[in-house]
Amino acid sequence: MNLAQVARLLAGFAGLLTLAQIPPLVFALQEEAPAHLSPVGGFVASTVVGAVVAALLHVAGRRRRGDIFRKEAIAVAGLSWFLAGLLGAIPFVWSGVLPDPIDAIFEATSGLTTCGATVLGSGTNAAIADVPQSLLLWRALTQWIGGIGIVLVFVALLPAMGVTGKNLLSSESVGVATESFQLRAIEKARLVGTIYLSLTASCVLLLVLVGGFGWFDAVCHAFTALATGGYSTRASIAEFDSLGGEIVLTVFMFLAGASFAVVATNWRSGWRCLGTLVRSGEFRMYSLVATAVVASLVLTLLGAGHSFGRALREATFNGISVLTSTGYATADFHAWPPLGALVLFSAMFVGGCTGSTAGGMKQVRLLVTLKLIGYTIRHFVRPKSVERLKLDEEVLPAAVISTILTVVLLWLVCVVLGALAYAIDDRLNFVAALAASASMQGSCGPALTIVDPAVVPHVLEHGGTAATLAGTPNIGPFGGYGDLAPWTKLLMVFQMVLGRLELLTVLALFAPSLWRR
Numbered sequence: 001m002n003l004a005q006v007a008r009l010l011a012g013f014a015g016l017l018t019l020a021q022i023p024p025l026v027f028a029l030q031e032e033a034p035a036h037l038s039p040v041g042g043f044v045a046s047t048v049v050g051a052v053v054a055a056l057l058h059v060a061g062r063r064r065r066g067d068i069f070r071k072e073a074i075a076v077a078g079l080s081w082f083l084a085g086l087l088g089a090i091p092f093v094w095s096g097v098l099p100d101p102i103d104a105i106f107e108a109t110s111g112l113t114t115c116g117a118t119v120l121g122s123g124t125n126a127a128i129a130d131v132p133q134s135l136l137l138w139r140a141l142t143q144w145i146g147g148i149g150i151v152l153v154f155v156a157l158l159p160a161m162g163v164t165g166k167n168l169l170s171s172e173s174v175g176v177a178t179e180s181f182q183l184r185a186i187e188k189a190r191l192v193g194t195i196y197l198s199l200t201a202s203c204v205l206l207l208v209l210v211g212g213f214g215w216f217d218a219v220c221h222a223f224t225a226l227a228t229g230g231y232s233t234r235a236s237i238a239e240f241d242s243l244g245g246e247i248v249l250t251v252f253m254f255l256a257g258a259s260f261a262v263v264a265t266n267w268r269s270g271w272r273c274l275g276t277l278v279r280s281g282e283f284r285m286y287s288l289v290a291t292a293v294v295a296s297l298v299l300t301l302l303g304a305g306h307s308f309g310r311a312l313r314e315a316t317f318n319g320i321s322v323l324t325s326t327g328y329a330t331a332d333f334h335a336w337p338p339l340g341a342l343v344l345f346s347a348m349f350v351g352g353c354t355g356s357t358a359g360g361m362k363q364v365r366l367l368v369t370l371k372l373i374g375y376t377i378r379h380f381v382r383p384k385s386v387e388r389l390k391l392d393e394e395v396l397p398a399a400v401i402s403t404i405l406t407v408v409l410l411w412l413v414c415v416v417l418g419a420l421a422y423a424i425d426d427r428l429n430f431v432a433a434l435a436a437s438a439s440m441q442g443s444c445g446p447a448l449t450i451v452d453p454a455v456v457p458h459v460l461e462h463g464g465t466a467a468t469l470a471g472t473p474n475i476g477p478f479g480g481y482g483d484l485a486p487w488t489k490l491l492m493v494f495q496m497v498l499g500r501l502e503l504l505t506v507l508a509l510f511a512p513s514l515w516r517r
Helices: 003-019 020-028 041-060 070-095 099-113 133-157 181-211 215-226 243-256 261-265 273-281 281-302 308-323 337-352 362-383 398-422 432-441 453-462 485-501 505-510
Strands: none
Touching: 003 041, 003 070, 020 041, 020 243, 041 070, 070 099, 070 273, 070 485, 070 505, 099 133, 133 181, 133 215, 133 432, 181 215, 181 243, 181 261, 181 398, 181 453, 215 243, 243 308, 273 281, 273 432, 281 308, 281 337, 281 362, 281 398, 308 453, 337 432, 362 398, 432 485, 485 505
């Protein structure tokens, strides 16, 4: 392990995150904040601390030598998210919006991992409506940065080491600081950045023109929709009461859940790269799952007494939001009938495509697992048959299939272990603990809990927030995580990063062999 190289790369990451706070700082200088809050002081303190950290890391890495290998790349990919969570929390603490450092770290990490879980509006924390706009802009910006960051890690950096969505962390160590690597990585990074910026700008314009959003709200929601993050400038999207806005956000959430990697890889073919994306097995699986989720929710809501128009509107927006791990909500869906809640809970696991900003296990792993199940059944019927599993006409090696199944199993194990740990917090019931674990690891944000049955009919008919059982915090789409114990929130922070980096990158940090020379 070349620790000097790791320090140098982390210094650059810390410097970029510090520079990203300049726009919110400029915004803070022009706004009138409440007397008890100091957004300007928060951003000034954060930029100073960030600059000092970047300088110290740069000094530690000034004597770097040699290439960047797989170990260094894994260390940077894992450590950078934890470092970013600490630095990104400073504006919240020093401004006074989130005086508890643990709450601030939770909020910042949730933003940077694009999880979207929030402590605002719960516990003793301020409601979102009372937060200065400069800090709301910073929340949205953290998600936008986290979205492009995670795509670049899995589209540019890891594939250049032979690590792709099909053979994640299964290749041999390869030098990644060669000239050919730099050209490939830079080219892909530019393409992904161009696509990301173009979609963000398009979303902003359409939210203003079609959704009737103001420019500030449009920018913040475009940032969080393309990052599939879900932070809003209000308590929920329902407050805008904009059908046009919901349609725009649904379209861009779905696009953000598709693979940027496929488009970037086939960009030279022009518009045909979109055809390549649509014909890919993973995208077809993604579209099929999205259709099944929405259709199931529509039928569930129709059975609960909704009109077809209302059922279609709520099912489409909330279903795509949860499937893409965005976390926006226009309805308190944890008060929906059991089938609807189970469909959304399942969607938290699956997520979007590889090489997208969406979280979850990813559609390609679901597709390969289903193919393997079908193969196993056919082979049981005809034991002497010879068949090879293929994905997009490419034969999948046994090692790749084994890795995918390992990740799927490990994903499920980590969700269960997380639920068991959260269940120790007596504020959470069994349903809440399990749903929170799946939500944190899947980068979804809102979770599910048991609500008071007496209020469910009223909420289904008239909307609003369903009351939870006595003594149980509301961690649903209209609630927050501020009431939980500090250690619970810290464990959730770890699980956010664990799920965002798809388990192995974080777990590798605990392997002694990673740190040996």
